[in-house]
Amino acid sequence: MHDGTCIVLDNGGANCKIGLAGQRQPLLVFPNATGKAKGERTVYVGDQLLEDRDLSSLALRRPLERGYLVNEEVERAVWGRAFKAVLPRGAPASDCGLLLTEPLLNLPAIQDSTAQMVFEDFGFASLLATPAPPLALAAWAAEAPAPACALNRAAAGLVVDAGFSFMHAAPVLGGRVLGGGVRRVNLGGKALTNYLKELVSYRSVNMMEETALVDAIKEAACFVSGDMAADLTAARAGGHRLEYVLPNGVTNLRGYVRQPGAPAPASAADTPEQVLVLGNERFMVPELAFRPSDIGVAQGGIAQAAAEAAAAVHPDLRPAMLANVIVVGGLARCPGFVARLQAELRPLVPDECEVAVHMPADPMLAAWQGGSQLAASPEYARRAVTRAEYEERGACFLAA
Amino acid sequence: MAVVSDAERTQAATARLAALEDDDFAAVADAGADNSDDDFLVDLGTDDEPELGESAPRKRRKSRGGGAAGRGPKRKTRAMLEAERRGPRTFAGLLEETESASLEEGGPPPPAYTAAAVGPQVGAATRRWCSVCGFAAPYRCVRCGSRFCTRKCYGVHTETRCLKFVG
Numbered sequence: 378m379h380d381g382t383c384i385v386l387d388n389g390g391a392n393c394k395i396g397l398a399g400q401r402q403p404l405l406v407f408p409n410a411t412g413k414a415k416g417e418r419t420v421y422v423g424d425q426l427l428e429d430r431d432l433s434s435l436a437l438r439r440p441l442e443r444g445y446l447v448n449e450e451v452e453r454a455v456w457g458r459a460f461k462a463v464l465p466r467g468a469p470a471s472d473c474g475l476l477l478t479e480p481l482l483n484l485p486a487i488q489d490s491t492a493q494m495v496f497e498d499f500g501f502a503s504l505l506a507t508p509a510p511p512l513a514l515a516a517w518a519a520e521a522p523a524p525a526c527a528l529n530r531a532a533a534g535l536v537v538d539a540g541f542s543f544m545h546a547a548p549v550l551g552g553r554v555l556g557g558g559v560r561r562v563n564l565g566g567k568a569l570t571n572y573l574k575e576l577v578s579y580r581s582v583n584m585m586e587e588t589a590l591v592d593a594i595k596e597a598a599c600f601v602s603g604d605m606a607a608d609l610t611a612a613r614a615g616g617h618r619l620e621y622v623l624p625n626g627v628t629n630l631r632g633y634v635r636q637p638g639a640p641a642p643a644s645a646a647d648t649p650e651q652v653l654v655l656g657n658e659r660f661m662v663p664e665l666a667f668r669p670s671d672i673g674v675a676q677g678g679i680a681q682a683a684a685e686a687a688a689a690v691h692p693d694l695r696p697a698m699l700a701n702v703i704v705v706g707g708l709a710r711c712p713g714f715v716a717r718l719q720a721e722l723r724p725l726v727p728d729e730c731e732v733a734v735h736m737p738a739d740p741m742l743a744a745w746q747g748g749s750q751l752a753a754s755p756e757y758a759r760r761a762v763t764r765a766e767y768e769e770r771g772a773c774f775l776a777a
Numbered sequence: 778m779a780v781v782s783d784a785e786r787t788q789a790a791t792a793r794l795a796a797l798e799d800d801d802f803a804a805v806a807d808a809g810a811d812n813s814d815d816d817f818l819v820d821l822g823t824d825d826e827p828e829l830g831e832s833a834p835r836k837r838r839k840s841r842g843g844g845a846a847g848r849g850p851k852r853k854t855r856a857m858l859e860a861e862r863r864g865p866r867t868f869a870g871l872l873e874e875t876e877s878a879s880l881e882e883g884g885p886p887p888p889a890y891t892a893a894a895v896g897p898q899v900g901a902a903t904r905r906w907c908s909v910c911g912f913a914a915p916y917r918c919v920r921c922g923s924r925f926c927t928r929k930c931y932g933v934h935t936e937t938r939c940l941k942f943v944g
């Protein structure tokens with residue numbers, strides 16, 4: 378067993394979060410993708426995509442499909458760059474452990490090929506592949522004011538991961554996911570971005586090839602409605618109107634929200650600006666997280682997923698789960714998400730259960746932070762698979 | 778006047794939902810032949826990163842593909858060679874493989890993936906939104922089944938969108 382460095386990698390569908398065990402924050406957060414601009418030959422890998430450049434027409438290639446690692450070649454390129462960046466100078470990967478998040482209910486074939494990459498391509502000394510929800514719960518518990526309170530929070534909880542590829546509700550007990558209770562909505566942030574792209578392209582400006590830009594617009598403009606009827610009425614009267622100034626490729630590379638009544642910038646005369654006007658799209662798009670049926674997905678939304686997950690665990694555990702619902706993932710940050718989940722979940726579960734929905738300080742980084750704690754604890758060595766064990770027995774037992 | 782059959786409507790709706798999972802790579806790749814998959818990859822050159830890209834010592838396994846590992850400037854690992862032999866993977870394909878393997882006796886238990894999907898929406902009527910403006914839509918286009926809210930939106934729909942989604 379290695380006794381040195383351990384890299385912690387939360388390998389999300391949208392972003393990689395990578396850093397060293399025991400640290401509070403990851404060293405790098407960057408798109409889990411390679412990409413290139415239209416008409417250019419240069420390929421940008423991972424963090425290179427973050428460099429200040431025009432978001433327009435940047436085409437991305439992602440290694441994860443529906444949250445699962447399918448394209449190893451792309452992932453190898455992204456990881457290779459990232460590992461090199463975070464490994465301390467001179468430290469070979471063969472002296473280094475890796476804590477890697479893996480998707481819930483991963484497929485054996487993907488577990489095999491992932492372990493193969495980690496041990497054979499990169500030569501790590503050990504690997505702990507573990508689902509993200511217990512890590513996120515542990516990170517949230519660590520934010521508790523008193524140690525006793527933290528113990529309670531860490532023991533049992535229902536983690537709602539509103540991620541890029543899909544949304545999950547996962548009951549966690551004693552650091553493990555109760556697999557039989559996991560419920561998934563087949564929509565996530567990616568589908569929402571694509572839906573917004575479709576709506577604005579049809580209604581105002583064609584942005585079908587501007588996924589990265591539309592994603593930025595979604596982050597800046599969208600919110601979860603707390604009262605659909607009222608918000609629709611307000612939107613009809615122009616109440617939710619918002620102007621997004623699109624990038625012009627010169628003075629403005631990423632676009633920005635223009636506050637109503639704000640004067641046009643001084644440079645407006647020489648570089649004509651194109652403005653995207655948003656209305657009910659601002660809340661009708663995130664609405665899909667709660668009502669996938671709005672676009673014909675034959676599934677309930679994230680509140681129903683949480684209720685079904687709670688119903689699937691032993692009745693004695695249910696109150697503890699519902700009193701400790703933790704939301705993480707990119708969509709969790711959408712304003713109004715937590716309140717809406719709380720409001721929708723309440724009537725779906727038994728009256729006698731208290732329902733409390735919480736969000737960790739950074740819902741995007743919670744899983745990484747929990748992973749960092751785990752990788753720095755003695756538990757890492759107990760649970761990790763060493764390279765020698767892998768060579769002896771193959772990857773099949775990683776699932777345990 | 779052409780009317781779209783239920784089957785075509787279902788097909789169009791399914792395609793539209795599938796498109797929501799697309800990366801924009803697909804659109805770009807379709808647009809030009811020079812955007813092949815390989816263009817999105819970079820060499821994991823071994824010369825400037827000795828600690829990476831190096832495969833672990835293999836004790837009990839033989840490297841498939843023989844001497845390929847030592848040939849040329851870019852060394853391929855066993856995983857790379859296997860991936861090459863296998864061709865591109867899709868999640869749907871892997872899921873199907875896992876499912877059929879579990880049907881055979883002695884296979885691993887069926888993947889929990891499928892069982893974990895949330896069931897149909899409960900306790901609320903399906904809401905209908907105007908395909909043009911997004912507000913509540915009481916009406917339906919008789920030709921294609923899309924929803925619309927007013928005569929005005931119906932006009933926009935028939936001019937710009939009706940039946941465009943098929944064929």
Ligand SMILES: [Zn+2]
Nearest residue numbers: 907910926930
């Ligand atoms: Zn309308």
Ligand SMILES: [Zn+2]
Nearest residue numbers: 918920921939
């Ligand atoms: Zn029509």
